[in-house]
Amino acid sequence: MLIKKDQDVIRGYFEDSSNLKGGHADSVAFPEDITALSEFVKEANQNKLPITISGGGTGTTGSRIPFGGIVVSLEKFNKIIEISEGGFRAIVQAGVLVEDFKNECERKGLFYACYPTEKTAFLGGTVATNASGSRSFKYGSTRIYVERLKMVLASGEIYEIKRGQNLLTKKYSTIRLDSGQEIKIPLPAYKMPKVKNSAGYFARTGMDAIDLFIGQEGTLSIIVEMELGLTKKPPKIFSSFVFFKEYSDSWNFAAEARTLSKDKNKADGIDALSIEYFDENALKLLRQKNSAVPKDASAAIFFEQEAAGADEERSVDSWLKLISKHNAFLDNTWVAMTEKMRETFTQFRHAIPESINEIVKRNGFRKISTDIAVPESKFLDMMRCYAGALKRAGIEHAVFGHIGECHVHVNLLPRDEKELKISEEICLKFVKKAVALGGTVSAEHGIGKTRREYLEEMYGHEGILEMARIKKALDPNCVLGLDNIFPKEALGLV
Numbered sequence: 251m252l253i254k255k256d257q258d259v260i261r262g263y264f265e266d267s268s269n270l271k272g273g274h275a276d277s278v279a280f281p282e283d284i285t286a287l288s289e290f291v292k293e294a295n296q297n298k299l300p301i302t303i304s305g306g307g308t309g310t311t312g313s314r315i316p317f318g319g320i321v322v323s324l325e326k327f328n329k330i331i332e333i334s335e336g337g338f339r340a341i342v343q344a345g346v347l348v349e350d351f352k353n354e355c356e357r358k359g360l361f362y363a364c365y366p367t368e369k370t371a372f373l374g375g376t377v378a379t380n381a382s383g384s385r386s387f388k389y390g391s392t393r394i395y396v397e398r399l400k401m402v403l404a405s406g407e408i409y410e411i412k413r414g415q416n417l418l419t420k421k422y423s424t425i426r427l428d429s430g431q432e433i434k435i436p437l438p439a440y441k442m443p444k445v446k447n448s449a450g451y452f453a454r455t456g457m458d459a460i461d462l463f464i465g466q467e468g469t470l471s472i473i474v475e476m477e478l479g480l481t482k483k484p485p486k487i488f489s490s491f492v493f494f495k496e497y498s499d500s501w502n503f504a505a506e507a508r509t510l511s512k513d514k515n516k517a518d519g520i521d522a523l524s525i526e527y528f529d530e531n532a533l534k535l536l537r538q539k540n541s542a543v544p545k546d547a548s549a550a551i552f553f554e555q556e557a558a559g560a561d562e563e564r565s566v567d568s569w570l571k572l573i574s575k576h577n578a579f580l581d582n583t584w585v586a587m588t589e590k591m592r593e594t595f596t597q598f599r600h601a602i603p604e605s606i607n608e609i610v611k612r613n614g615f616r617k618i619s620t621d622i623a624v625p626e627s628k629f630l631d632m633m634r635c636y637a638g639a640l641k642r643a644g645i646e647h648a649v650f651g652h653i654g655e656c657h658v659h660v661n662l663l664p665r666d667e668k669e670l671k672i673s674e675e676i677c678l679k680f681v682k683k684a685v686a687l688g689g690t691v692s693a694e695h696g697i698g699k700t701r702r703e704y705l706e707e708m709y710g711h712e713g714i715l716e717m718a719r720i721k722k723a724l725d726p727n728c729v730l731g732l733d734n735i736f737p738k739e740a741l742g743l744v
């Protein structure tokens with residue numbers, strides 16, 4: 251197996267898009283097959299050598315950044331093994347790029363509906379973080395598309411699990427390995443919020459055991475192969491950028507579009523795949539890429555919808571009525587009806603997080619952003635809290651994201667230590683508010699190393715200890731993904 255030790259060569263593995271500094275490791279291993287990986291992990295476990303698993307390195311929470319030990323990169327597990335057109339299933343290795351998978355599915359008339367938006371992420375990374383994207387408004391997050399996982403556990407043992415095969419119905423339910431060993435999983439008592447959620451381990455009485463390994467951030471196993479559910483590619487999708495003079499109009503527009511999309515009868519023909527928000531500062535970043543963004547706009551909504559035949563006209567009509575009702579710039583609304591234009595809009599939307607990450611890097615501090623989602627009834631309360639605190643602080647920021655799911659990312663962009671401290675305090679204030687409103691501290695990016703304090707706000711210290719017990723049941727020597735999700739203290743390591 252290829253193992254690289256030259257620090258100049260492996261330095262890139264000590265970074266992700268969190269801009270968290272100080273990562274270090276002795277070496278990076280590049281296994282090419284599951285047997286070699288299994289042997290390697292077995293030996294590391296015997297020597298109690300920490301292993302950080304590396305996917306595409308696009309994570310935002312420092313979770314693939316090692317603080318000691320070795321890195322295992324999945325980049326050589328890059329095969330799309332099978333795409334079954336009739337079965338609406340794909341078997342893929344963990345190192346396949348999201349973009350390659352999407353293109354290959356679409357070439358066959360199929361669709362990976364949840365589509366995490368960052369093209370250079372690995373599919374294994376998206377399962378390990380339970381990623382989602384703008385379209386999770388209609389299609390849901392990664393979790394519901396995962397049918398089977400093949401993994402290497404901390405012991406080196408290979409473990410394969412199918413959805414529906416093992417339900418954890420009791421406080422101590424069992425996972426049975428091929429070797430005959432039984433692992434008792436102590437199910438936690440904490441209750442997950444009823445919103446889109448990727449904070450800590452999925453846990454619920456009666457849950458499918460496969461769900462424990464989705465969103466585990468490389469702390470329970472190394473995912474090697476996955477079977478993912480697909481759907482038929484929609485014949486056509488149209489998308490639109492709608493601009494507003496008053497940000498409050500954009501919030502009301504999004505709220506009504508959300509309600510209409512959820513209406514089972516679809517009486518108005520409105521059925522969004524995604525409803526995305528951009529505040530004034532996010533628009534400033536967009537304007538640098540495209541000067542056509544209206545100068546007097548203080549907010550925008552991007553939406554997408556599947557279009558089909560006669561319904562298309564009715565849907566477009568209803569959207570136009572909604573745009574007009576909420577005082578948007580009707581004459582300056584951008585609509586993409588062709589595949590090419592739609593792709594341009596999608597890239598344009600994606601340019602915002604990319605621009606923010608560039609600023610974070612330039613400023614030299616770690617990424618300070620929220621990944622909060624709250625229940626729909628509390629969302630405006632949360633948005634008002636963001637707006638008030640950001641105005642008072644006067645620190646450069648940009649707010650954008652999945653308003654359809656009551657989940658926007660507040661990005662603070664501190665330029666010095668003083669602003670950094672204030673930004674951290676503001677984020678913690680947002681987290682406390684979200685928890686009080688019944689929300690989550692991470693709806694899609696996970697906890698990693700930068701949001702552990704937030705997870706404790708959500709589940710309390712006992713909740714963290716409950717997660718640590720699950721970890722120790724599967725990884726008694728605590729070698730996998732050390733420092734992710736909970737601190738070493740929770741594992742009794744210091």
Ligand SMILES: Cc1cc2nc3c(=O)[nH]c(=O)nc-3n(C[C@H](O)[C@H](O)[C@H](O)COP(=O)(O)OP(=O)(O)OC[C@H]3O[C@@H](n4cnc5c(N)ncnc54)[C@H](O)[C@@H]3O)c2cc1C
Nearest residue numbers: 305306307308309313368372374375376381382467468473
């Ligand atoms: C511009 C930009 C936009 C983004 N937009 C979104 C978005 O819309 N939605 C969203 O959810 N995220 C988004 N992200 C975040 C990121 O793309 C996701 O978190 C993604 O799932 C990370 O995948 P990765 O392969 O890069 O993982 P990495 O960053 O390499 O790792 C992430 C975590 O997964 C673990 N891991 C990786 N591979 C495996 C494996 N095979 N087995 C076990 N554990 C593993 C790592 O140890 C680590 O804990 C965005 C990022 C960027 C830079």
